[in-house]
Amino acid sequence: MLLHRTTLFLFAAALAGCAADLPGGTTARAASELLSPPLIAGFDPGPVGPPPRRAASNAEIARDFLELAFSLESGRRLPVLTRFEEPITLALAGAVPPGAGEEVAGLLARLRGEAGIAIWQEQRGAAAITVEFLPRHDMQALVPNAACFVVPGVSGWQDYRALRGSSATDWTLLATRSRVSVFLPSDVAPQEMRDCLHEEVAQALGPLNDLYRLTDSVFNDDNFQAVLTRTDMLLLRVYYAPELASGMTEAEVAARLPALLARLNPAGGRAAAPAPQIPTPRxxxxxxxxxxxxxxxxxxxxxxxxxxxxxxxxxxxxxxxxxxxxxxxxxxxxxxxxxxxxxxxxxxxxxxxxxxxxxxxxxxxxxxxxxxxxxxxxxxxxxxxxxxxxxxxxxxxxxxxxxxxxxxxxxxxxxxxxxxxxxxxxxxxxxxxxxxxxxxxxxxxxxxxxxxxxxxxxxxx
Structure with missing residues (x-):
């Protein structure tokens, strides 16, 4: 099973007036020529968005965490929690576009500082997470409609081509995560590349599902949120907390979440309990x-x-x-x-x-x-x-x-x-x-x- 940002991303971009709906695509070189210092200076380097779910209780966050962590977007259930259990390395491969290195460095710094994840870029050799860039046409020849996607059990595009459809790439069969590949387009606008990078690396690390009811998270197929939010960082911090481990069942994780969230998000313990949630039908x-x-x-x-x-x-x-x-x-x-x-x-x-x-x-x-x-x-x-x-x-x-x-x-x-x-x-x-x-x-x-x-x-x- 693989996860990907489908044409939903492209449609949401069109709704927002973004470049993804413009015909023909653009080259990374053209994109880099227009990237100016005033643009970078316009962004706040601090955490994105409001504090995590100020109106949400920890019980609501726990409910969302379990649904995100134990289901795939297809609706298939995951039998156990999986994550990386060692310090994580990430390497870039393929036709890396200008500016991608800076985007990766910024993302990894946020993951270390806000989510508490030990993750570092590897300059050479094998890495736990391979982020490979390739032309969108090449990606969509194998995965139609995919803007970008993440696959377990492979290290790079050629490895994926060889193992595609095998048990090695099935999320439901994993006991832990040891190697994962993220595939991103090399020939799109910098913003689309960055948006894909944030969501797919986050899914390589943690939740594998998207929920339409979430407003302050990239784990939502409406794709309004472009970069990882504070709520996303809280979810990832929970994912890599010492109280949890690969191989835990949903019941085991659920039993530990109240105390875990009380420690990580004490304000959530004072919020009102959530109303019953009506599941989203197919x-x-x-x-x-x-x-x-x-x-x-x-x-x-x-x-x-x-x-x-x-x-x-x-x-x-x-x-x-x-x-x-x-x-x-x-x-x-x-x-x-x-x-x-x-x-x-x-x-x-x-x-x-x-x-x-x-x-x-x-x-x-x-x-x-x-x-x-x-x-x-x-x-x-x-x-x-x-x-x-x-x-x-x-x-x-x-x-x-x-x-x-x-x-x-x-x-x-x-x-x-x-x-x-x-x-x-x-x-x-x-x-x-x-x-x-x-x-x-x-x-x-x-x-x-x-x-x-x-x-x-x-x-x-």
């Missing part, structure tokens, strides 16, 4: 998958999104699952029915506004509402929405979203006759565009799309 997952399916008809995808909304509504959900269903429906309705799209997005906004840790989700919704306002010749509304979304976009380290928001601001200023402000906003967009979009051509295409909105287009392509 029908919802199927509906979301169909709504996000690349190559399917827009009407078919919109129908699937309506089905997801119906499932969420019938179940009485008011969490991130319902928010994402409404968000997908709003995005898919923008071209054919802007009024219905706006209503769906407002439903998503109402849900995300109430959820702890959902600032970036709310920002994505506001970007889509700003798009509709710009297309409807309402520049004041577009500007207000984009301005509100900028802070969360930057805090969540999402340059592509920040660049798109600045482009919306530029067109809104221009529609109001404020040409100097419009020019300044375009310069602000350029500050983030290199990292987010990967090339000048990709950034120019996004700028042209946003400019078309001001002329009455109903959506970003």
């Amino acid at each position: 029908s919802f997952q199927t509906a979301i998958d169909a709504a996000l399916a690349g190559g399917a008809s827009t009407e078919g995808r919109r129908s699937a999104a309506r089905n997801a909304v119906s499932i969420a509504t019938a179940a009485g959900w008011n969490d991130a699952r319902a928010g994402f269903a409404w968000f997908a429906l709003g995005r898919l309705s923008a071209a054919s029915d802007p009024a219905a799209a706006r209503e769906a997005l407002l439903m998503a906004a109402a849900i995300y506004r109430r959820l702890p840790g959902a600032a970036i989700q709310y920002a994505h919704v506001e970007m889509q509402l700003a798009v509709l306002a710009l297309a409807a010749r309402q520049p004041e509304d577009a500007l207000a929405l984009a301005d509100r979304a900028l802070g969360p976009a930057i805090a969540a380290e999402n340059p592509a979203l920040a660049a798109t928001l600045h482009l919306i601001r530029a067109e809104a200023f221009a529609a109001r006759g404020q040409m100097a402000a419009a020019a300044a906003a375009r310069l602000d967009s350029a500050r983030w565009a290199g990292y987010g979009f990967g090339s000048q051509a990709a950034a120019d295409r996004r700028a042209a799309e946003v400019a078309a909105l001001a002329q009455g287009a109903s959506r970003l392509r």
Whole structure:
């Protein structure tokens, strides 16, 4: 069994106005040419996001941990906990793009400092985790729709090709983790490479599942969170706590979690107990998958999104699952029915506004509402929405979203006759565009799309 970021990632990137939905891809060289010091300086080097689940109890975190650690995304159960039991080494291989070394160093430093994991980069020889870069086309020739993925029991691409489909690559048969490979595209924008790196290395180390109900975690197939959050670091710290070990059953881990979380997250012991959680049925997952399916008809995808909304509504959900269903429906309705799209997005906004840790989700919704306002010749509304979304976009380290928001601001200023402000906003967009979009051509295409909105287009392509 292997885990991968499927076309869900690409669709979420398109929803956010990211480069992943732009045709043709970009070269690592073009991406590096646009990466500027002001961009790096714009990020806070500290922990990402709010403190872990301020509104959550340790009982809720324990419940989520068990579901993440003992199930695969396919629904298959894992019989025991597995992790690395020795200090972990990580090595880069393949066509390593410019900037990847710095991204890896920063990630490993965070894992050591925030998750307490003994992990270091190996410059030569075999490593516990091999991160290999290769062209996306080569990856998808074997694993269609995969943006990036992680596989146990192999050391690199050739090893994976030889052992693919064998028991060696089956997560459910592992007793402990000794070697794992992460496969990342070498020919995408720096932001997409970084996002893949964070999620796949985290899965190589710990949880193998994704939960749509989580707001403040990369372990969620909606892919709103781009980099590992504080909640993710807490989950990984629990994974590698001395109280746990490979080979423990779910019952054994569950018995140790209360005391473990009381030690690692004492504030969670004072929070209210969680409400009973309604499991996510496969029908919802199927509906979301169909709504996000690349190559399917827009009407078919919109129908699937309506089905997801119906499932969420019938179940009485008011969490991130319902928010994402409404968000997908709003995005898919923008071209054919802007009024219905706006209503769906407002439903998503109402849900995300109430959820702890959902600032970036709310920002994505506001970007889509700003798009509709710009297309409807309402520049004041577009500007207000984009301005509100900028802070969360930057805090969540999402340059592509920040660049798109600045482009919306530029067109809104221009529609109001404020040409100097419009020019300044375009310069602000350029500050983030290199990292987010990967090339000048990709950034120019996004700028042209946003400019078309001001002329009455109903959506970003």
